[in-house]
Amino acid sequence: MRPILSIAATTVGEAIRRRVLLVILLIGVLFIVVAPGLGILSARSETTVLRAFMLGVIQGVSMIIAVILTVYMIPNEIERRTIYTILSKPVQRWQFLVGKYLGAVLSLLLMMSMMSAVMGVMFFLQQQSKNPGEIADLLKGPAMYFIQMCLLAAVGIFFSTFLPPLVNFFLSIGVFLVGTFFNPLFQTLQENKNTAPMVKLIAQGVNTFLPNFANYNVQNPIINPTQQIQNEGRYFLGVTVYGVVYISILLIIGILIFDRREV
Amino acid sequence: MxxxxxxxxxxxxxxxxxxxxxxxxxxxxxxxxxxxxxxxxxxxxxxxxxxxxxxxxxxxxxxxxxxxxxxxxxxxxxxxxxxxxxxxxxxxxxxxxxxxxxxxxxxxxxxxxxxxxxxxxxxxxxxxxxxxxxxxxxxxxxxxxxxxxxxxxxxxxxxxxxxxxxxxxxxxxxxxxxxxxxxxxxxxxxxxxxxxxxxxxxxxxxxxxxxxxxxxxxxxxxLKGGRIEITAEDVPASLLSDFNIVDANIRTLPSGLLLDMPEENDPNSVIDAIRAHKGRVISVVPRRKRLEDLFVETVSTPGVKS
Known part of the structure; x- marks a missing residue:
């Protein structure tokens, strides 16, 4: 366990010093800070727009950070030859990969927590604490996005075991977008009686195979309190378990590929 | 070991x-x-x-x-x-x-x-x-x-x-x-x-x-297989044929004679012969084989798989 934690800690140390990530994070924080001023542009409720905008910024920025953080993870270690000194020590390849993934997750946690904290403060200042429970409710969004980003980081790490960074970058973003938008489309195809059986079968296959990122887009009930998830605790537990299982599968396959890879 | x-x-x-x-x-x-x-x-x-x-x-x-x-x-x-x-x-x-x-x-x-x-x-x-x-x-x-x-x-x-x-x-x-x-x-x-x-x-x-x-x-x-270079002057031409050394090179220089021979040979007998014929030994320089020589020789040897 110790090598995994050491590798994870080093990965966090590197991530928080990467200028590109810090610039993206800073842009995200700035958008959240100026968000209260955007409410006046909307005819809709100021609070609704503020919530939607802040959550959107956190999700978008986190997605970019998760992808950039993970696509270079393994190729950089190989290119800089740091992997050789590590693997020549009593460190198994799976420990290296899990350590890198854990480092990416901890870095995401750190960066997303920072954005969420700023969001909480800005929301509190704007709302003048009319209802403190609203802030807690609002933070459910980033919590779900965090699991979503852990899943995306697992996709990025998985591809980085055998793909160059540029291909991985577009592929990971592609998987994220398809995994986000395909599920609602799939539901429509399933419900439509005119859908050809073959199309339904293919859609079923894609829906099963691709990670369902849409599970974690819980912004609608947060933005519009009139919409509610029935049995919220059960839903959150369910999608968390789904995420953990999917991440585990991706990491196991990634380890099997990386274990055989010539570095 | x-x-x-x-x-x-x-x-x-x-x-x-x-x-x-x-x-x-x-x-x-x-x-x-x-x-x-x-x-x-x-x-x-x-x-x-x-x-x-x-x-x-x-x-x-x-x-x-x-x-x-x-x-x-x-x-x-x-x-x-x-x-x-x-x-x-x-x-x-x-x-x-x-x-x-x-x-x-x-x-x-x-x-x-x-x-x-x-x-x-x-x-x-x-x-x-x-x-x-x-x-x-x-x-x-x-x-x-x-x-x-x-x-x-x-x-x-x-x-x-x-x-x-x-x-x-x-x-x-x-x-x-x-x-x-x-x-x-x-x-x-x-x-x-x-x-x-x-x-x-x-x-x-x-x-x-x-x-x-x-x-x-x-x-x-x-690195065995170095050479010895003996430079001498006033060596009679008749003596040259007496040097029966395998793989030796004899060159005539303006200043005298240069005998280049494998280090396995005894240079003393050559030096003694030159002196006996009133020749003068100017220098005896051992040329040790260097790793660089071995390296170049080895990697450029035909027959080494390419």
């Missing part, structure tokens, strides 16, 4: 699109004894780093066998007893020298700060141990690399081009450190292009060319 490294027909092949299968390392039989400094030489692309990576278990052999400290290559127990300094190493630059040792130490479960400081003292970096590695010179980075390679008190060190790109002072410091490793009873396996350096410190060498071992043995044996 026990073998620190033993390979039997170790082969690494890659499939190339047009050239078919290429053996980067081709049926390699290597024998490195415990406690020696072994030089692994070869031109660029000869298969040196590939061999080291196979011995470290970083890449997998296509065929053949390899044993490191008596265990099959890739055995994780062996990784506790060996260390590796790659060519032009890169370390996490945000770390200081001390933090780097802490990180690598943690991979072995070593947390003793005193040990880290001692190692940094050994490589003369203790005064700079709190500086970020990004501020280190090339020589300092190489020395911190050597410090990390000593963390686990290794029995066997793999050093890939340990003096590559360093200035003469850094060269000397690294060389002295490597020699101290042998004094401590460690085995050192050096892959290098710095032939003069290797000649100074290695007990035995192997020269690899295009994946094949072209020469292997003790330096003293491999």
């Amino acid at each position: 026990a073998a620190a490294i033993e390979t039997k027909q170790l082969t690494k092949s890659y499939k190339a699109r047009q050239a078919g299968t290429i053996n980067v390392v081709d049926h390699l039989d290597l024998h490195v004894e415990e406690g020696e400094i072994f030089g692994f030489l070869g031109p660029n692309g000869a298969g040196k780093t590939t061999t080291i990576k196979m011995l470290l278990g970083i890449i997998y052999p296509t065929s053949g066998e390899g044993y490191v400290l008596g265990k099959e290559i890739g055995d994780m127990d062996v990784h506790r007893l060996i260390s590796y300094l790659p060519e032009r190493p890169y370390y996490y630059e945000h770390m200081t020298g001390l933090e780097l040792l802490k990180f690598y130490g943690s991979l072995f479960g070593i947390t003793d700060k005193e040990k880290f400081v001692q190692l940094l003292e050994k490589v003369n970096l203790h005064r700079d141990m709190t500086k970020p590695i990004s501020n280190y010179s090339k020589g300092m980075q190489q020395r911190v690399g050597l410090a990390q390679s000593l963390l686990n008190d290794p029995k066997l060190l793999f050093l890939d081009e340990p003096t590559g790109g360093l200035d003469p002072i850094a060269h000397r410091e690294i060389r002295d450190l490597i020699l101290s490793f042998r004094d401590e009873g460690r085995t050192v396996f050096i892959s290098s292009h710095e032939l003069s350096e290797v000649e100074l410190i290695c007990d035995r060498v192997a020269i690899i060319n295009r994946g094949v071992i072209a020469a292997q043995g003790k330096l003293t044996e491999l």
